[in-house]
Amino acid sequence: MDQITEHPKAEPTSNAEKDPENWTTGDEAMTGAQASYLKTLAEEAGTPEAFDPELTKADASLRIDALQEKTGRGAA
Numbered sequence: 001m002d003q004i005t006e007h008p009k010a011e012p013t014s015n016a017e018k019d020p021e022n023w024t025t026g027d028e029a030m031t032g033a034q035a036s037y038l039k040t041l042a043e044e045a046g047t048p049e050a051f052d053p054e055l056t057k058a059d060a061s062l063r064i065d066a067l068q069e070k071t072g073r074g075a076a
Helices: 032-044 057-071
Strands: none
Touching: 032 057
């Protein structure tokens, strides 16, 4: 096999999107950007209780995905 393709960074997009459960920093507090976006989505969805300032990065990401689906935001 070619040495370039054996290197993990040879395909930089191959694992660009991991499940939040597999994030090495997923148990850290959500970022400010996540908190802001999550709060906006929760309000737009009519479920302000969906915003929890204590969420981890991974849990916030999952909740954002669910609210994007509900609101139609983030749809390609």
